[in-house]
Amino acid sequence: MMRVFIGLLLPLLLLSGGIARAQSPVSETELVAFYDQLNAYQTPQYRPLPALEQLRLPATFSGADLNALHLGERQIVRIDLVYTAYRLNPSFSQRQLNLSRIRNLAGLTPGLLHDETITWTLVEQTGCNSPAECQPYFHGFVVYVAPRYSAATSRADLDSLTRKLAAFAKTRPAAKKGRKPSGKKVACNLPASRYSIRQMARSVHRSYRCSLDAPQIVRFKMTVDEHGATQAVELLPTSQPICAPELTEALRQSIVFASGFPIDRGRFPFLVKGEVRLPLGSLQLLGRPDLAITGFALPDSVARRYRLTLRKKDKRDYCEARLTKAGELLAAADTAAENMPLPPDAGVVAQVLRRHPEWDKEVVVTDVTGSMFPYTYDLLTWLQLSALEDEKTFVFFNDGNDQPDKDKRSGKTGGLYHVKTDSYEAIKSKLVEAMKAGGGGDAPENDAEALLYARQLTSDSTDLILIADNYTFPRDTKLLKNTTAHVKIILCGVQDYINPRYLALARRHGFSLHTIEGDIQDLSKLVEGETITIQGQQYQVTRDGFKLVSKT
Incomplete structure (x- = not known):
């Protein structure tokens, strides 16, 4: 269950390696430049994300507030500055007030604005039109945090994962080659x-x-x-x-x-x-x-219940479905996931892979750190339901085999495990091995290092599928500067909008992005200054990438 904290940011920020390393104060020019590139959207009333732990820092925060909370091993992944659109005085400047609030927060927490792993968002609430109506609306910073995962904390996840996969397998044994497909056509x-x-x-x-x-x-x-x-x-x-x-x-x-x-x-x-x-x-x-x-x-x-297959044959689409007894597959998935805290898009991996049956030759590269636990489960249950006809290569990465964050070096972080097989059990075994070796540590992972490692395992013409966390952006994307790899990124954890850094990465390298709602392609054709709508949200192309400018 999500807990709400009101108070201290400083202990949390000092735990972040990026913040601890950056101690120089922010100039007014830097502050304005930082502010102008922030994501921004309007909403009737702010509603926090349900899947992340949050703390709230009121607009009137003081030094006493900053000394009231002890967070332990947590880290910031996102900060929202929330305010209302209503103005009692027409000459009032919300921009100047927002700049002042960010300046105060940055002054008390050195390096905060330099940490590129944190996503910032301006949220303007439009649902009130008087001081009395706006009084109950929250004004201030909402800071989302995540735990620091380790091999020790991953063991509990592994135990839960093993139990749920075993329960799932009892009702739906893995298909074997040569066996007649189960269920009634x-x-x-x-x-x-x-x-x-x-x-x-x-x-x-x-x-x-x-x-x-x-x-x-x-x-x-x-x-x-x-x-x-x-x-x-x-x-x-x-x-x-x-x-x-x-x-x-x-x-x-x-x-x-x-x-x-x-x-x-x-x-x-x-x-x-x-x-x-x-x-x-x-x-x-x-x-x-x-x-x-x-x-x-x-x-x-529906796809789970009927073991649905949508394919192309002789340049024509066709559909095949098999019904197991009394919704066996759907019930099995629900039973296995019972009491498991799942995000709204917990089935995104299976959904995208079913949406693209033509992705049968690609190498799958996936983050198996603690934050990705629900999606790891989704991948494995999809593999149980979809017997592989040919050998497939999987690369699992855990961001450094639990080494201290301060010792991680771009391109040499490690924690990479691969397997080439058509056996579900062999895939699961290698994934579990990777999870046991490390939980991830800080939020940003070594996705680019894992992609380049996967590229060495196969031909240059083979596309790569990256299963990644939308909340956190890889620390090492500069490694992809000269890559010619074709990468399809399945984004996990997209709840309110797509992380603009992933849009920028896809535009820069010609990658495609895939969410539970649909596919996002051809971003490299966009020009600076253009505003586009993606899955109901408006983004503007900037010199440095993308920023959210409107949210439905």
């Missing part, structure tokens, strides 16, 4: 649209009249309910103006499904992905429609 068809692709493309053409300077392909995704009604349409990032509201509405009106996703005798909500080529009509001379449906995805619970 049931009817499974892709959802039928009311119109043909060509008719839908013509409808979009009639509804969308935006003038464009250059041809481009715009990818989109739609969520559809069990009755076939479209719930939402989202355009994926694009580097050029496309009259987004008009295109979104044209797609909503034109792409219509007759029902939900049909499996057995039921109908289920689903996600449909597609792309449209602009300007519309450019392919008419070739006799091809400007619109294409590129894939479907179903909720995690």
Whole structure:
């Protein structure tokens, strides 16, 4: 259960290696530059993240507040400065007040603003319109902290993981090669649209009249309910103006499904992905429609229950489903996860891997430190349900085999373990070995070192899948400066927005990002100053990367 602390920051900050090393005071120029690049969003009333432990420092904090709390072995991962939009005096400057508050905090905690592992966010509350209404709203700093994991603290996680995997295996034994697939094969068809692709493309053409300077392909995704009604349409990032509201509405009106996703005798909500080529009509001379449906995805619970397979065969999509007795798989997953504190996106690894069955040759690189425990469980249960047809390479990293944080050196941190096999038991054994050897220590990990290590184990043409923690950003990404690797990053722990540092990393190197909601690609096409919407949040491309500028 999350606990709320009000008070001391100083002992926590002194435990952070990055802060302890940076002791120079912050100049006014540095402070303004720091402030101008902060993430910022509005919300009716601030609601803290449920998955992280937090402490609150009121706007009126004093030296006494800073001497009231003892945190022990914890570390900062994020700081939110929270205030209200209401102004009693029209000439009041919230910016100047925010700068003053950050200046005071930084003055009492040397090195705070220099610690690149901490994510800062400005949160403006818009739900009150008078002093009386705003009085109960929180004003001040909300500081999110995480424990410092070690091999000792990982042992408890390992015990829990072992018990839950054993419980899961009893109800769903791992599949073996050559064994007939378990469960009864049931009817499974892709959802039928009311119109043909060509008719839908013509409808979009009639509804969308935006003038464009250059041809481009715009990818989109739609969520559809069990009755076939479209719930939402989202355009994926694009580097050029496309009259987004008009295109979104044209797609909503034109792409219509007759029902939900049909499996057995039921109908289920689903996600449909597609792309449209602009300007519309450019392919008419070739006799091809400007619109294409590129894939479907179903909720995690449905995919588990029916052992669902969505694949391409002879350039066509097809669906296969097998029903085990009385929802065996779904019940097994729920039973195994009982009493386990899981974040909202605990199934993100399995969801993304099921969404991309074509990722069958990639090397999987995964963080197995303490913060990633729920996602480690998710990976292993997915492997139990998905018998590997060919050998696959896995690289597990624990950020240095429990060596002291002060001794870690970029590129030479260690704690890397790999296995190439088609055996679930061999994969689990190697993962457990990596977890036993170290819990991670401080928050930032050695992801880049692990990626370069994985690259040495396979051919340069093989893509890498990195399973990473959205809350914390790797300390060693400078190692990737000259890399030509193609990396697909599955982000774990995305609850309110994607860490802008990962967006910047993907843009810089041409990587793709994948969350439980969808896929984020082609960020390298974006130009500085451009504002884009990603999974409902608006980000601006800056000289140094990205910053959040609006949140729904």
